[in-house]
Amino acid sequence: MISIDYGAKVPIKFERFPADEVPELYDELIGFVHGWLVIDTWCRMGDVQRCKIIEKLAIEFCKETSPKRNNGIGQAMVRGGIIDAIDIYGGGGTEWLTTLLSNGSSQSETSNEE
Template identity: 70%
Template sequence: MISVDYGARWPIRFEPFPSDEVPELYDELIAFVGRQIVIGTWCGMDDVKRCKLIEKITIEFCKETSPKKTYGVGQAMVRGGIIEAIDIYGGGGTEWLSKYGSYRSNQSNITAESSPCEMKPAVSTRFNTARRSPRSSYASSRQ
């Protein structure tokens, strides 16, 4: 299992997809990824954008197919299948993910120093000013 913290609330985990156990779901995932990802765009993305795209595709695929309920395949395995599908389409998904660890090794926690994918986005400082709602300003002008 690989765990990647790319700045979201929780890190995303990747596990190998059980393609031998559920080949019909694997084929459906490969086709789904082929419809969702343009490999040329994938290759030009930075690590954070890649992580966000993988997470988005995972959520959409899980909403469409319910793999956990139907086959017992969780989101971490679906993410692993997405990486394999990107490889099939020539995007080098496994090569990209291998810099964070190996599926077969123990859990790998990535630190901010080791990858730009790990950096938390800068928190913007914004000053909140007290504003009246339009309703309260209207009510006060009517008096």
């Protein structure tokens, strides 16, 4: 699990989305991100703005699909899927997350807590 403190009350957490276990939910998430996020705008955003939009996307997706109740997929995993979707559409989500980690503005955790 990766945790990023971007100034909100609670750090934002990311986990790998289990796409192989729930491929239909993963496909739905990819389409959801495509409908909500303009990649050109994403590329111009700062780190805090990116964290906020990821959090907004995760909340809205969870409201619509209830992945925790229906599939046992928590928000940290949904955020990981959002990063995957941003990569798919050419926004460099994983690269951005890796850069944040290397700059020390975040922390990596090994626990599975959410």
